[in-house]
Amino acid sequence: MELKPPLVIASGVGGMGEYLQLIDSKYIGAYTLKTITLFPKQGNPPPRLFATQNYLINNIGLENIGIDAFVENLLSDKYAEVFDRTKVIFSLGGDSPDEYKAVAEKIAPHERYFEAIEVNFSCPNVKEGGLNILSDLSSFKDVLSCIRKTLKGFLIAKVGIEGAIVEKIAQIVEDHGWNGITLINTVRGLEIVEDRIIKGGLSGPLLKPIALRAVYEVKNKTHKLYVIGSGGIMCEKDVDDFFKVGANAISLGTVVYKNPMIVERIAEHIWRCYR
Ligand SMILES: Cc1cc2nc3c(=O)[nH]c(=O)nc-3n(C[C@H](O)[C@H](O)[C@H](O)COP(=O)(O)O)c2cc1C
Numbered sequence: 322m323e324l325k326p327p328l329v330i331a332s333g334v335g336g337m338g339e340y341l342q343l344i345d346s347k348y349i350g351a352y353t354l355k356t357i358t359l360f361p362k363q364g365n366p367p368p369r370l371f372a373t374q375n376y377l378i379n380n381i382g383l384e385n386i387g388i389d390a391f392v393e394n395l396l397s398d399k400y401a402e403v404f405d406r407t408k409v410i411f412s413l414g415g416d417s418p419d420e421y422k423a424v425a426e427k428i429a430p431h432e433r434y435f436e437a438i439e440v441n442f443s444c445p446n447v448k449e450g451g452l453n454i455l456s457d458l459s460s461f462k463d464v465l466s467c468i469r470k471t472l473k474g475f476l477i478a479k480v481g482i483e484g485a486i487v488e489k490i491a492q493i494v495e496d497h498g499w500n501g502i503t504l505i506n507t508v509r510g511l512e513i514v515e516d517r518i519i520k521g522g523l524s525g526p527l528l529k530p531i532a533l534r535a536v537y538e539v540k541n542k543t544h545k546l547y548v549i550g551s552g553g554i555m556c557e558k559d560v561d562d563f564f565k566v567g568a569n570a571i572s573l574g575t576v577v578y579k580n581p582m583i584v585e586r587i588a589e590h591i592w593r594c595y596r
Contacts, residue, residue: 322437322475322501322547324350324408324570326591328584331551331574332356332412332439332479333381338403343581346406348588350570356414356441359423361387371512371519376528377575378510380521383414383444388427395431408436410477417448418460425471437475440468443483443506455484458493465497477501477549481508482535491539491546501547503572504535525575529553533562540567555579557590564595 330340332353341352364384371378386394394400403409411428415421421440428438442454442461454461469476478494480487482505491502507522508531532552539548550568554560555576563571576583 322351324436326350326588327570327595328588328591329353329410329549329551329570329572330577330584331572332410332441333379334574334577338400338409340577340581341403341406344584348585349407351408351410351436352403353410353412353439353572355385356383356412356444357385357388357391357424357428358383358414358416358444359388359420359427361385361390368514368517368519369521371514371521372525372578374526376510376523376525377578378512378519378521378523379507380519385414388424392427392431395434404434409434410437410439411435412439412441412479414441414444416444418454418464421454421464422467422471425468429471432472432474435474437477437501438472439477439479439503441479441506443479443481453481453484455480455490458485461490462493462497465494465499469498475500475547477503477547479503479506479551481506482531483508487535488538488542491543495543495546499546501549501569502539502543503549503551504539505532505552524552526553526555529555529559529562533566536563536568537566554587555583557587560587560590561594 328350330352333355365380365382369380413424476499507524510523512519536550547569549570549572550563551572
């Protein structure tokens with residue numbers, strides 16, 4: 322996969338392309354759509370976001386229209402403008418191993434639309450009581466090989482740091498013939514606001530050292546995987562740090578809420594320093 326610049330909009334923060342209203346797409350190497358699951362999800366009731374200077378907790382709950390409605394929209398050109406303007410990465414999720422496989426089967430005939438397919442392995446495995454799929458390595462391996470057989474294009478595993486040692490997971494991903502890995506997703510967080518508990522995925526600056534370490538370890542262990550660094554990238558120095566530990570591309574998430582124009586600044590920095 323060649324991204325120019327090697328800058329990706331992270332899954333979830335830009336919905337189904339809405340962020341392109343705010344930014345010139347020449348600054349974006351690829352745009353990841355929000356995760357699509359087998360069945361539609363309404364997401365969680367509010368409050369869904371809790372923000373501080375150092376982190377954001379989101380409790381969106383993977384709200385999405387489900388793969389059947391997504392494919393219908395795709396075929397009726399609802400996302401045509403997004404495809405016209407930038408390379409697009411499809412984000413595939415599921416609540417159980419079988420759901421991952423089913424979504425892969427349904428997107429397979431339409432793979433040509435996408436630069437890559439990123440599989441979000443940080444979704445809780447509802448069947449296993451909410452743990453993510455990484456906590457059961459035999460079903461994880463089974464899902465990796467089934468999806469690799471179903472999808473022929475560039476396949477990226479998106480993993481968090483919960484459920485297993487990340488470099489061990491990366492080695493398994495590589496051994497199953499996948500092409501890339503996105504490190505990391507949000508980690509589980511909790512805040513108490515006016516006596517109300519808010520549980521959700523924690524993102525933003527607090528995540529950076531954790532994500533950086535994950536990229537460092539994975540790059541030292543694996544040989545072929547294309548690594549997308551994701552977690553707390555807020556400024557040019559963060560980008561430099563991720564490239565220093567070997568990331569092939571960087572992903573911007575929470576920062577685009579804080580400052581939508583940052584993408585432009587970071588892309589120009591990448592062109593200036595890494596051409
Ligand atoms: C509001 C919000 C929604 C998100 N939705 C998704 C999602 O649908 N799929 C996914 O793989 N990651 C999702 N993420 C995680 C981001 O893609 C990203 O990996 C994570 O936030 C860490 O990067 P950051 O610190 O730059 O935000 C979401 C993050 C936020 C803040």
